[in-house]
Amino acid sequence: MVGSGDGVISQKTKYALRALLALAESDGAHPLRIRDIAGSRAIPRKFLEAILLELKAGGLVASFRGKNGGYVLAKPAEEISLADVMRRIDGPIAPLPCVSRRFYSRCADCSGDADCAFRDAFDQAHAANLRVLEATTIARLCALENEADTAQGRCDAKAAPDCQVSGKRLG
Amino acid sequence: MVGSGDGVISQKTKYALRALLALAESDGAHPLRIRDIAGSRAIPRKFLEAILLELKAGGLVASFRGKNGGYVLAKPAEEISLADVMRRIDGPIAPLPCVSRRFYSRCADCSGDADCAFRDAFDQAHAANLRVLEATTIARLCALENEADTAQGRCDAKAAPDCQVSGKRLG
DNA sequence: TGAAATCTCTACCGATTTGGTAGACAAATA
DNA sequence: TATTTGTCTACCAAATCGGTAGAGATTTCA
Numbered sequence A, B: 001m002v003g004s005g006d007g008v009i010s011q012k013t014k015y016a017l018r019a020l021l022a023l024a025e026s027d028g029a030h031p032l033r034i035r036d037i038a039g040s041r042a043i044p045r046k047f048l049e050a051i052l053l054e055l056k057a058g059g060l061v062a063s064f065r066g067k068n069g070g071y072v073l074a075k076p077a078e079e080i081s082l083a084d085v086m087r088r089i090d091g092p093i094a095p096l097p098c099v100s101r102r103f104y105s106r107c108a109d110c111s112g113d114a115d116c117a118f119r120d121a122f123d124q125a126h127a128a129n130l131r132v133l134e135a136t137t138i139a140r141l142c143a144l145e146n147e148a149d150t151a152q153g154r155c156d157a158k159a160a161p162d163c164q165v166s167g168k169r170l171g
Numbered sequence C: 001t002g003a004a005a006t007c008t009c010t011a012c013c014g015a016t017t018t019g020g021t022a023g024a025c026a027a028a029t030a
Numbered sequence D: 001t002a003t004t005t006g007t008c009t010a011c012c013a014a015a016t017c018g019g020t021a022g023a024g025a026t027t028t029c030a
Helices: A011-025 A034-041 A045-057 A082-090 A115-135 A138-150 B011-025 B034-041 B045-057 B082-090 B115-135 B138-150
Strands: A061-064 A070-073 B061-064 B070-073
Touching (some): A011 A034, A011 A070, A011 B115, A034 A045, A045 A061, A082 A115, A115 B011, A115 B082, B011 B070
């Protein structure tokens, strides 16, 4: 079933972003417990444990153990971009390894055949994509979220108005 | 292993693009046989059969059976974009279903939680990505490929010069 | 010195997707 | 009718995705 389309952002990345938003919105004085983040953001607890460990390994969050322990952001929310999170959780963002900024490697089968012709196009597309992803920070998302909340109506009010909800549109 | 990175373009899409390039480069008078495309472009034959059927279902190629049969492009190479091929083979390009132009649907878990804040950013990134992918046609890829070929040195000569080949760069 | 609370680590698990392969079948052509 | 081509149904192994279980290590507090 080709078109069922969960899209390309993994569940894991969505959970990671939600967790980071939760941390960014907390006062930062007290660490947030895994259990509380999981509870408030609807994330499976054990899964979140693993995700936070990855984020910690990537230097995005820090943790404390024992009573009063928990997680905090390891740097200002302004310095964590969407691209940072995606790369840490799902690996390279580039569509082809030979076009990757951070994880460059030669395409295994690129020599002597037609793949090379694709490279340039994918490189441009990737660059355009990345510009947005690098420019968007957790802080910015946080602001957007609060905006939406106080203007109430929450998420649904912002759904693209020209998109039909029923079924798929193949045009 | 998060960074091993084959990238996001599936093998299947790469094969599809190679096959389309082969068809675009043939004179168009005689159909190309699956076997010949597979041979000249290093694509597993049986796998290519399935791919061509999908492209046919999508109206990108046409076929003839029996002796002298084979495949041809169903429309001018100028009218087949990278985005067309990717969508036909791998489904929606959008990172989130609620941001998709062709396959819109509401995110399952978007109501009342933080996902909404992501939407806007991913929407912009996707739009930027799509602009390039829609603008790049098979004809253009074909031209690029020939350019590279006649300037000889083939692919490898075009590899990004500022990228080290050895190992991964984590910066 | 515990005991409790918290993060950490290793191991597993079922479902789905990816990248294929095998083989019978159908339609053209000569 | 024999041959040559595409078409269709069914598999298959390996990897990935989304998660779970449970023991272990640290810190704090009484």
